[in-house]
Every structure is written in structure tokens, then in C-alpha cells.
Amino acid sequence: MKKVLIAGATGAMGQKAVDLVNSLEGFEITAALAPHLTRENMTEYHLASSVHPYQSLSEIEDRVADIWIDFTLPNAVYSNVKFAIEHEMKPIVGTTGLTDEQQAELVTLSKEKHLGGLIAANFGMSAVLLMKFAQEAAKYFPDVEIIEMHHGDKKDAPSGTALSTAKLIDQVRPVHETNPTETESLSGARGGDYHGIKIHAVRLPGYIAHEQVLFGGDGEALTIRQDSFDRQSFMNGVKVALEKIDDLSELVIGLENIL
Ligand SMILES: NC(=O)C1=CN([C@@H]2O[C@H](COP(=O)(O)OP(=O)(O)OC[C@H]3O[C@@H](n4cnc5c(N)ncnc54)[C@H](OP(=O)(O)O)[C@@H]3O)[C@@H](O)[C@H]2O)C=CC1
Numbered sequence: 229m230k231k232v233l234i235a236g237a238t239g240a241m242g243q244k245a246v247d248l249v250n251s252l253e254g255f256e257i258t259a260a261l262a263p264h265l266t267r268e269n270m271t272e273y274h275l276a277s278s279v280h281p282y283q284s285l286s287e288i289e290d291r292v293a294d295i296w297i298d299f300t301l302p303n304a305v306y307s308n309v310k311f312a313i314e315h316e317m318k319p320i321v322g323t324t325g326l327t328d329e330q331q332a333e334l335v336t337l338s339k340e341k342h343l344g345g346l347i348a349a350n351f352g353m354s355a356v357l358l359m360k361f362a363q364e365a366a367k368y369f370p371d372v373e374i375i376e377m378h379h380g381d382k383k384d385a386p387s388g389t390a391l392s393t394a395k396l397i398d399q400v401r402p403v404h405e406t407n408p409t410e411t412e413s414l415s416g417a418r419g420g421d422y423h424g425i426k427i428h429a430v431r432l433p434g435y436i437a438h439e440q441v442l443f444g445g446d447g448e449a450l451t452i453r454q455d456s457f458d459r460q461s462f463m464n465g466v467k468v469a470l471e472k473i474d475d476l477s478e479l480v481i482g483l484e485n486i487l
């Protein structure tokens with residue numbers, strides 16, 4: 229039986245992860261971490277009475293889990309994952325907001341500890357495919373902008389998926405000129421800028437997670453779009469990560485690299 233700690237267990241994604249692990253044979257939730265989680269309220273979050281509830285990293289006991297699933301907040305994820313690796317728990321990380329430097333540091337640490345794990349900006353198959361297709365299209369259509377649309381409770385912008393998409397496009401697209409005469413009469417009107425790739429973030433109630441990549445060419449355009457209508461859709465990727473984690477010898481970035 230593999231022991232799992234869920235960080236962010238009371239959150240929207242953490243609750244999906246709790247239900248997933250509770251439904252899987254061979255895995256058991258032994259611990260959960262969230263600032264407002266207590267022994268008294270943990271059954272409301274579908275956690276068995278045998279689970280250790282923790283409110284902060286400093287309370288977590290050694291060897292309480294083998295695997296650390298993280299759906300917390302951008303400002304917590306780096307210290308969480310560092311803690312997990314240092315305490316020999318294999319991280320499966322969906323939380324966004326890690327910088328490239330932080331990711332590189334965590335990969336190095338995982339190698340030193342000979343510990344596998346996965347960081348995935350998006351665990352949904354439609355988003356993984358969108359990123360792949362967008363990277364392919366960018367070789368032929370260097371003029372590209374990204375629109376990501378999320379629920380109004382999302383704390384970070386742009387989304388991790390949009391940023392990952394821009395990085396993948398940036399790796400392959402030919403050198404590209406931006407319009408030097410462009411001005412903004414309203415600050416931010418042209419969106420965020422990642423190496424010349426504009427990213428626009430929409431936040432609205434009713435939405436879950438959606439992304440469009442728009443390519444423009446001479447007299448033609450290509451739009452690639454994905455929609456996550458239900459957070460359950462992310463759980464297929466988390467399940468794959470749980471099944472494959474023991475085959476990994478270091479922290480891998482991107483679900484596509486273990487599929
Ligand atoms: N990779 C993917 O496929 C996906 C990634 N995400 C990402 O997952 C993350 C979580 O999203 P979501 O579930 O919607 O967010 P929520 O705000 O619903 O949940 C966040 C959870 O983290 C807890 N938390 C807050 N601070 C800490 C801390 N310091 N240590 C541990 N837990 C903490 C919160 O507890 P409390 O409420 O008590 O403060 C809550 O349980 C985001 O970064 C989001 O972008 C989301 C969807 C898919």
C-alpha cells in the first residue's frame with residue numbers, strides 16, 4: 229500500500245485528489261495538509277479518521293507518506309515541494325507559480341535524493357495536446373497570441389498552462405518582429421508579454437479552465453482551443469502520475485513526458 233499526503237486537501241483540486249486516491253486500490257491517504265484542516269472538520273473533506281491532519285509543514289512527521297500530491301497556492305508550492313523531496317516523499321505537483329529557477333533547483337535536489345516526481349502545469353489531456361499542437365503550429369505561424377480564461381477565484385495570472393504554452397512556442401518559433409509603432413492608451417490592453425508572445429487572462433464566474441492559442445498569417449488564421457469543463461478531467465493525469473511515479477528517477481516537468 230502506497231501512502232499519500234495531499235497538500236491543499238480542502239481546496240477545489242485537493243478535494244478531487246482526495247476522492248481519486250480514496251477510490252484507488254494500492255494507495256491510501258495517510259496525511260493531509262491545509263491551514264484550516266483539523267481533526268474535527270476533516271471528515272467533511274472525505275478524509276478518514278486515520279489520516280494525520282497538518283496545518284503547517286513544521287508539524288509533518290517523518291515517514292508519514294511516500295507520495296506528496298500538491299494542489300495548494302503559488303506562494304506555498306516551492307517550500308512544500310522542497311520539504312517533500314528532503315523528506316523522501318515523491319512529489320506530484322499541480323500547483324502553478326514555480327519559477328524556472330525554482331523548478332531547476334527542485335530537479336537538482338530530486339537527482340541528489342534519487343527521487344522521482346512530476347510537476348505538471350496541467351493534468352488535462354486536452355491542454356497537453358493543445359500545447360503540443362501549438363508548438364508545432366508556431367514553426368509555421370510565428371505571429372501568435374494566447375487567451376486563457378478561468379474561474380473568478382483563480383489567484384495567479386497568467387495561468388501556468390498559458391505560460392508553459394508560451395515557453396514551448398518560444399523554443400521553436402522563428403525570430404519574430406513586433407510592431408515598433410504600437411502604443412497602449414489603456415495600460416495592459418495588449419496583455420502580458422512573454423518574449424514577445426502576448427498573453428491575455430480572463431477571469432469570470434461560470435468558467436473553469438480554458439485556453440485559446442491564436443495564430444495569424446497572410447490572409448489566414450489558425451485557432452487552437454481547449455476547454456476543461458469539470459475539474460474531474462484533471463484527475464486522469466494525476467492517476468497516470470500515481471501509477472508511473474515509481475518508474476521515475478528524478479523530478480520530471482510536464483505530463484507529456486510520462487505519457
Ligand atoms: N495542474 C493542473 O492540472 C491544475 C492545477 N491547478 C492549480 O492548483 C492550485 C490549487 O487550485 P485550487 O484547488 O483551485 O485552489 P483552492 O484555493 O481551491 O485550494 C488551495 C488549497 O491550498 C490550501 N493552502 C493554502 N495555503 C497553503 C499552504 N501554505 N500550505 C498548504 N496548503 C495551503 C488551501 O487551504 P485553505 O482553504 O485552508 O486556505 C486550499 O486547501 C492552483 O495553483 C491552480 O492553478 C488547478 C487546476 C488544475
Ligand SMILES: O=C(O)C1=N[C@H](C(=O)O)C[C@H](O)C1
Pocket residue numbers: 324349350351378379382383386387388389390436437438
Ligand atoms: O487554477 C486553475 O483552475 C487551473 N490552474 C492551472 C493553470 O494555472 O494553468 C491549470 C488549469 O488551467 C486550471
